[in-house]
Amino acid sequence: MEPLPIDALVVVADGEGARVFRNRGERGNVSLHQYDLLELVNMNDDGPAGSMPGESSSRQIDEATFAKQLATGLNSAALKQQYEHLVLVADPTTxxxxxxxxxxxxxxxxxxxxxxxxxxxxxEGIERTIMAR
Incomplete structure (x- = not known):
């Protein structure tokens, strides 16, 4: 297990939102600093990630739409060279x-x-979990 690089982007998400951190720890330490909080926005502009069964609830559609928005933001930031290392922490569905x-x-x-x-x-719990990964 390699130490988490300094300035690594750490995204902790579920279907409703995400906390975005940067690692400021040195010499292999994890010291996360939150710099953003993301939530579902402009639902009418985006659809869900992938196809959804006809019986999907509005909550399920919202969660899939947020996942799509999160991925789009991560893709855009990667293409703009805004981060070198990424850690994704999310419930298995998201x-x-x-x-x-x-x-x-x-x-x-x-x-x-x-x-x-x-x-x-x-x-502190997120930091411990990432250190133990």
């Missing part, structure tokens, strides 16, 4: 939806994926 939509440039920067819902976990 992680699967985002992973399918990641551009090759974003996938190449992916250093770890954790299929856990940690959006409501305190910062």
């Amino acid at each position: 992680l699967g939806r985002v992973r399918r939509l990641l551009h090759k440039e974003a996938r190449q920067r992916l250093v770890a994926e954790l299929g856990k819902d940690m959006t409501n976990v305190p910062l």
Whole structure:
């Protein structure tokens, strides 16, 4: 297991939102600093990620749409060279939806994926989980 690089982008997401961090830890330490909070926006402009069964609830459609928006933002940032290393932490459903939509440039920067819902976990718990990855 390699240490988390300094300035790595760490995204902790679920189907409703994401906390975005940068690692400021040195010498292999994880010290996350939150710099953004993402939520579903402009639902009318975006559809869900992938096809949705006809019996999907509005919540399921919202969650799939957020996953699409998150992947689009990560792809755009990768293409603009705004991060070199990426860690995705999300519940398994959201992680699967985002992973399918990641551009090759974003996938190449992916250093770890954790299929856990940690959006409501305190910062120290997220840091411990990432260190133990």
